[in-house]
Amino acid sequence: MRGILPYMVCGAIVTVVGGAFAKSGSHVVTAQMRANALANVDRYEWAADQQQAAIRAAQPYVEMSDEALWRMVPSQWVPRNCGVHNGNGVGCANCGKEILNVREPQMYMRYAYDRAEHPWKLKCKNCGTLFPSNDYGAFHRSGLDDRGEFDPERADKGLLHNPEHPDPNDPDHMLWVDDGYGLAYSGETLTIIAHYTYSLWRECINATRALAHAWTVTGDPIYAHKAGVLLSRFADIYPNIDYQGFVAANGWGISDGGSKKGHDPRSDLGDADGIEALVGLRRGLRADARG
Numbered sequence: 056m057r058g059i060l061p062y063m064v065c066g067a068i069v070t071v072v073g074g075a076f077a078k079s080g081s082h083v084v085t086a087q088m089r090a091n092a093l094a095n096v097d098r099y100e101w102a103a104d105q106q107q108a109a110i111r112a113a114q115p116y117v118e119m120s121d122e123a124l125w126r127m128v129p130s131q132w133v134p135r136n137c138g139v140h141n142g143n144g145v146g147c148a149n150c151g152k153e154i155l156n157v158r159e160p161q162m163y164m165r166y167a168y169d170r171a172e173h174p175w176k177l178k179c180k181n182c183g184t185l186f187p188s189n190d191y192g193a194f195h196r197s198g199l200d201d202r203g204e205f206d207p208e209r210a211d212k213g214l215l216h217n218p219e220h221p222d223p224n225d226p227d228h229m230l231w232v233d234d235g236y237g238l239a240y241s242g243e244t245l246t247i248i249a250h251y252t253y254s255l256w257r258e259c260i261n262a263t264r265a266l267a268h269a270w271t272v273t274g275d276p277i278y279a280h281k282a283g284v285l286l287s288r289f290a291d292i293y294p295n296i297d298y299q300g301f302v303a304a305n306g307w308g309i310s311d312g313g314s315k316k317g318h319d320p321r322s323d324l325g326d327a328d329g330i331e332a333l334v335g336l337r338r339g340l341r342a343d344a345r346g
């Protein structure tokens with residue numbers, strides 16, 4: 056997988072450049088608009104500030120290798136759920152209802168997501184406990200197929216235990232363990248990993264937008280290249296994405312605006328912002344291919 060990855064990524068970008076994106080130029084964010092933006096950066100402090108903000112937002116993803124970006128995008132069989140609790144009654148598995156002391160409008164907002172700092176963990180904002188106890192990242196890696204997509208049938212179930220209690224006879228051997236479908240606590244199932252994955256999808260999409268915006272206001276093809284890596288991976292993953300047969304079937308929810316179809320990741324790239332980002336990317340990808 057590691058050996059063929061650069062070919063796959065480069066091949067996808069060339070395909071994009073020569074196929075669906077084979078047009079003469081951008082239409083939503085035109086070359087003239089981008090030239091104006093760069094001229095404004097030279098003339099106005101506010102424009103320079105906006106350019107710097109765009110660069111800062113994109114920087115974490117520029118610093119990631121192409122392979123790390125490619126691997127960041129989760130696939131269909133990694134559970135995803137907008138919420139953490141099916142009900143709001145039991146609270147955090149460690150501090151219980153004290154989590155309600157955290158002033159947030161929704162229960163899931165009382166858990167912090169930080170992929171770079173705590174991969175495959177959510178942190179209770181009240182007691183600071185990281186959930187789940189098991190290393191889901193190792194479990195996930197053990198289940199990747201030859202397309203780099205997670206297959207739960209392949210994954211090593213032996214990794215599903217609390218590492219602080221390795222003895223299977225220890226009553227806490229499975230304490231706070233989440234196999235992707237939630238950890239059991241006081242009669243409720245807390246969908247920690249599924250909410251982490253939901254947040255991860257949001258980050259992948261927002262990262263693509265941030266990179267596209269940075270390209271638009273700098274003209275530096277590195278941003279378009281990195282966004283292209285993410286877009287090519289989205290193209291790999293989307294054919295298998297199924298809201299009804301997986302998210303809804305598990306009784307979970309994703310904000311759907313009343314559509315009853317869920318808020319699947321693909322809809323995020325179909326909205327106006329996403330289209331603008333894609334159109335802006337086309338020219339950057341061409342520059343990248345030439346470079």
Ligand SMILES: [Zn+2]
Binds near residue numbers: 151181
């Ligand atoms: Zn807590």
